[in-house]
Amino acid sequence: MKKIYIQLVLGIFLTGLFSCTKMDQSPVNSLSDEIVWKDPKLVQLYIADIYQNLPIGFDVTPDGTATLACITDEARGSYGWLDANLLQINGKYTSINAPLNIWSSAYKSIRKTNVFFQQIAGVPNLSESDRNNLIGQVKFLRAFYYFELVKRYGGVPLITQPQTLTEDLMVKRTDTTAIYDFIATELDDAASKMPASAKAGLASRWTALALKSRAMLYARRWDASAKASREIIDNGGFSLAANYGSLFNTKQQASSESIFEIQYLDPSRVHNYDAMNVPYFDNPGDYTSLTQPTQEMVDDYEMQATGKAITDAASGYDAQQPYKGRDPRFYATILYEGAPWKGRVIQTRVGGTDEIVGRNTTNDNTKTGYYIRKYLDETLSLDKIWSSTQSWVEFRLGEIYLNYAEAMNNLNDPATAKNYVDLIRARAKMPAVPTAQGQAQMSNIIMHERKIELAYENHRYWDLRRWRTAVSVLNGKTFHGMRITLNNGVYQYEIVEADLGASSPRVFTDAYYLLPIPKTELEKNKELTQNEPW
Numbered sequence: 001m002k003k004i005y006i007q008l009v010l011g012i013f014l015t016g017l018f019s020c021t022k023m024d025q026s027p028v029n030s031l032s033d034e035i036v037w038k039d040p041k042l043v044q045l046y047i048a049d050i051y052q053n054l055p056i057g058f059d060v061t062p063d064g065t066a067t068l069a070c071i072t073d074e075a076r077g078s079y080g081w082l083d084a085n086l087l088q089i090n091g092k093y094t095s096i097n098a099p100l101n102i103w104s105s106a107y108k109s110i111r112k113t114n115v116f117f118q119q120i121a122g123v124p125n126l127s128e129s130d131r132n133n134l135i136g137q138v139k140f141l142r143a144f145y146y147f148e149l150v151k152r153y154g155g156v157p158l159i160t161q162p163q164t165l166t167e168d169l170m171v172k173r174t175d176t177t178a179i180y181d182f183i184a185t186e187l188d189d190a191a192s193k194m195p196a197s198a199k200a201g202l203a204s205r206w207t208a209l210a211l212k213s214r215a216m217l218y219a220r221r222w223d224a225s226a227k228a229s230r231e232i233i234d235n236g237g238f239s240l241a242a243n244y245g246s247l248f249n250t251k252q253q254a255s256s257e258s259i260f261e262i263q264y265l266d267p268s269r270v271h272n273y274d275a276m277n278v279p280y281f282d283n284p285g286d287y288t289s290l291t292q293p294t295q296e297m298v299d300d301y302e303m304q305a306t307g308k309a310i311t312d313a314a315s316g317y318d319a320q321q322p323y324k325g326r327d328p329r330f331y332a333t334i335l336y337e338g339a340p341w342k343g344r345v346i347q348t349r350v351g352g353t354d355e356i357v358g359r360n361t362t363n364d365n366t367k368t369g370y371y372i373r374k375y376l377d378e379t380l381s382l383d384k385i386w387s388s389t390q391s392w393v394e395f396r397l398g399e400i401y402l403n404y405a406e407a408m409n410n411l412n413d414p415a416t417a418k419n420y421v422d423l424i425r426a427r428a429k430m431p432a433v434p435t436a437q438g439q440a441q442m443s444n445i446i447m448h449e450r451k452i453e454l455a456y457e458n459h460r461y462w463d464l465r466r467w468r469t470a471v472s473v474l475n476g477k478t479f480h481g482m483r484i485t486l487n488n489g490v491y492q493y494e495i496v497e498a499d500l501g502a503s504s505p506r507v508f509t510d511a512y513y514l515l516p517i518p519k520t521e522l523e524k525n526k527e528l529t530q531n532e533p534w
Helices: 040-052 083-088 103-122 128-153 176-193 205-218 222-235 273-277 295-299 328-333 397-410 414-427 439-453 460-466 470-474 519-524
Strands: 075-077 258-262 291-293 392-396 480-487 490-497
Touching (some): 040 103, 040 128, 103 128, 103 519, 128 205, 128 460, 176 205, 205 222, 205 258, 205 397, 295 480, 414 439, 439 460, 460 470
Antiparallel strands (some): 258 392, 480 490
């Protein structure tokens, strides 16, 4: 008899597929497939397991330590042993050493979705609406996994039936266009079957459309992306949160802007983002400050009063007060010399409690002169630092506005694009974009706005790849920090190289726009062809 293995996940993640169902919290080790498909509660557990394996959230790298920001111009990964430094930014990424590889895990989850579709018609005690909801959930999940694959590798094998050992397991790659066709169709179908609201951790109609908004942007299908975005904007009932910083400190209660998020509850399900990223003084002697913002990232925050870049002589920027009067999103995102934090003041200056250290040292301190603030919980005590519970927001209205702006600009409507960028900037209390922007100018503005608005939310790496700008932004570059000294009451500011010496300058060649298919998969399936020039 076949057995299905299911990992139990947090109860709040499981409830909600049926509004009146309460889940048994007992561990589930293994269940026969006959039992699973006769019990709607166990089917919920089965689906929850597929959700849990999505490559999203606080830990999106296989070693579970670094964020994607550390392989972009957003940040430097603190420790030399991080995969970000050992394999990714230094050009040592291969089909064998591939930290961003999800091939095997994604196809395991896709197989689970295919088994579900094979069995769902026979599950008893389900109303038509509940069955449709389940089908919509799993179509959304299958589309999500294929999106995660196609954005890494391009065309991949499209498998929609559970394979058995008696079948031909050597499946060729389906081209990229057809994969995106499949994703779009799946999400349309999912959206038509799911309700407009869902419990935390479960997809709704709007979640499916949010994924379509994003995926079609990657596919450069501007009209499809724009239509999905517009449907959410017009009919989803979401609104921009009044306070940008509050978006990233919600716990078990979604903001008005959140479309889909992962929620946590101590002790059932927690994460370690705070432990890994708080300033050094908060947790000395333990792993801290893994994600360290670069000077280049800091410099991209405009001046609030004028809306101009700090390189503009008319911006009002004062090099002797570099952190004064900046875009308010800067203060919600990055900790800097003089920033208020947990009832004290951050001191990144030489000799300070959170002082900057040399870029090649093994100390836990910042090597850039900055610490990340976004998503950190300022109320968390030291004894709870490994048990964070703030939610991860995967889809939110702010992204949808920017997706819509980008799609409309590419449909030759920069005026509409400007309107939606201005809405994002107005929430942040930033001046509107200057009028009479052409399509090319608006494209640059949108790229800038995404970098600022979506900073450290796992967008930047993929944005640089899909825009085909990663080579110019990253390749051959060494990123910097700010070394500050205080002598006789006078601050002195010195820009210094911050990337690990052994891993700089950074490497991002044209080959990196598609990742290599893992060597082990090529050996198992002789019908697969490798991406060039890997």
